[in-house]
Amino acid sequence: MSFPWAKPYEPKAPLMRYLDEKLPLPRLVFNAIGAGYPVPRNLSYMWNFGVLAGFCLVLQIVTGIILAMHYAPNAAVAFNSTEHIMRDVNWGWMLRYAHANGASAFFVVIYLHIFRGFFYGSYKPPREMVWLLGVVIFLLLMATAFMGYVLPWGQMSFWGAKVITGLFGAIPLVGEPLQIWLLGGFAPDNAALNRFFSLHYLLPFVIVGAVILHIWALHIPGSSNPTGVEVKTESDTVPFHPYFTAKDGFGLAVFLLLYCTMLFFLPNALGHPDNYIPANPMATPAHIVPEWYFWPFYAILRAFTVDFILPAKLWGVLAMFASILVWFFLPWLDKSPVRSGHYRPLFRKFFVVLVIDMGFLFWLGGAAAEEPYVMMSQIATAYYFLHFLVILPIISMIERPDPLPFSITEAVLGSDDDKAVLATTPAS
Amino acid sequence: MIRLIGILVGLGFTSAVLWAFGVGAYTFATEPAEETAEHAFHLHPKDVSFPSDGPFGKFDRRELQRGYQVYKEVCAACHGLHLVAFRDLEALGYSEAQVKAAAAEWTVPGIDPNTGEATTRPGVPTDYFPSPYANDTAARAANNNAIPPDLSLITKARHDGGAYLYSLLTGYSEMPAEMAAEFPEFSTPTGLYFNRYFPNLNLAMPPPLSEGQVTYADGTEATVEQMSKDVSAFLIWAAEPTLEKRLQTGWAVIGFLLFATVLAWFAKQQVWAPLKPKKKA
């Protein structure tokens, strides 16, 4: 693990020496996120989002556990118990808004983290395992958020659960029994609400486990960096602490400013008004839409409107799952040896198109299921699959990358000669 | 190999979705969607603002008291407010004694202490607002088969909450002549009322307010607009009694975070200062 020049952990205080012998937890922290972990000196603010995602996870767990002390997972009282939290529990309104907007903030951070990976080729060797674990975390996060949204038992909770579990009905033969088994009934009801609550409480801790593996796998090769050139010498790196604790600290402060602005001044802006209506199986809402962070995938699901060899509904479900599963294969679809988009002129152009395409999918997933939105989502969906499965593999075969800097130090200082290096190596 | 399979899978999804696009585009071009009366004549809420709007929002206690009066004397005949307790009315600026008296004006379900039979009794501050109907069936029977929704969360349960409510209450009208000409088959069945702010233009609530319907204790003139505005403000409060506290807390938090952000910036600058490339001498 780590580079040979990493600072060794040398506790001086007797207590710390004692601890180090009995339970070397401080050593683990020192080597993982302290002065004992060297990271490339040129990491940009795009490298803040991992730490921010970790912060969001802790935030969700803390607010969630307190909410769970006041919430009642029973279809008869769930809606009123969330309102009890909003009205009667001390600071309950703040907890609930913090948790609901925390989920949105989590997804903003995760999407930026993933797109950082797309642009800088973070999924490429030697970090494939880090990437694969990241996609697993994203899937777990989606499942957690989906089940959490069901808990307040409003109209969108109920109908969202009905539509999403209904997708399993599209699977040939086993679909319908599977759907009934998952829900514990023909439609979402108390049985479904109870198991969703149980799983919604469990999954975040599974995510914690996956995050530990994700970081463990990352610490073997260490972080990549904006040039994509691997670390060569000590002058390419700085210790994580204090350099990146300081930089992440500033990033966290900016994140909290934006998040708290939403929480206190626009707490319902990202939610749907219908979820303030108690669940009613007899009244279908005019537009059933999931939370905003699912919109790209919802747009893909709804884009398949016509049977084509297979039934349209089955295409939609397959495409929706495939649109995320394809990320698992990225390390093997994009074989270009150059990681960073900064040195890949052709790749960079298509990356911009992908970002615009995702923007469209976000917008269209929230739009009504009518023309011209459906046609637009069909074009956007076609590009999505072309991008990952056809364009990326072809670019990586034909592209001529720009020349890479010799080292990270050269990229930062414009020179790799000894004097410049010595003058700027952190005193350690 | 993976890339080859990938390209094939990618082309599979692309063809299926482009086929759907082709069929959709053909239908769109050959059978243009028909314009509906609901689409053409539905109106967005009126431009109206409330003292509680925006980051500096505050409740106007006197407005809320007037709105409470409208709710009590008019809307409560058909709409419940089951998430609000009488004790909450203290937030409108009433004293404890006034709240006690206000609660006693309501009749709530109770139990006869001698026989144990269901009966009614005057409300006490810890009671919640009673529902006007025994159950949904009774509500439907009394309202042309529509259920008047509970109003506790109504301003959060509709886009543009307060403005929508105000527009709905002041928005009853005759059907415009050009609409009757354009959509001859559109009609308002008996028992429904035409209102261009309601999504399907016909709703089961008869116009609830008329000029001078309530006599305001503070002497304000009870126009339909005034009553609508007051009751909307009251229902904004009912949907989120903690709104003021939320905004005040928000400013304290943002102030602290601004300070922390500036501090964090300078801390970061200082830590990184020795590493900044020096100009070559």
Ligand code: HEM
């Ligand atoms: C991975 C992190 C998590 C995510 C993304 C997440 C997401 C969500 C979402 C979107 C909601 C619906 C919000 C609303 O409309 O109020 C929700 C509700 C809820 N969550 Fe979580 N959650 C997470 C972790 C947790 C944890 C760890 C717990 C408890 C141990 C928890 C407990 C609850 C409870 C009790 C509710 C229902 C109360 C409410 O609606 O406010 N959550 N969650």
